[in-house]
Amino acid sequence: MKALLHVQASLRTSYSPYCILDVPDGSTQEQLIDIAANILPSLYGSADSVDVDEDGVCWHNGECWYVDDIKPLSDEDADHLTRILDISTF
Numbered sequence: 759m760k761a762l763l764h765v766q767a768s769l770r771t772s773y774s775p776y777c778i779l780d781v782p783d784g785s786t787q788e789q790l791i792d793i794a795a796n797i798l799p800s801l802y803g804s805a806d807s808v809d810v811d812e813d814g815v816c817w818h819n820g821e822c823w824y825v826d827d828i829k830p831l832s833d834e835d836a837d838h839l840t841r842i843l844d845i846s847t848f
Contacts, residue, residue, distance in 0.1 A: 760836035767823035
């Protein structure tokens, strides 16, 4: 199963606000949010250098990013998004 992650960010660098995550089949929305929260610090920095506040917002060098939304996707839909929009997969 796949999930489409949407990240809001104040990054000064070029980044993609979307990525596709591999998630366990049958994951609930709460589980998807937990998976996203665990991977988020390493999306735009290294997990060692990112501070995560109590709201789950990641901070690094004055920039911040956080999970805006995560939705389950079929493998077929994920393949289309990857191919057509060049969305990266983690």
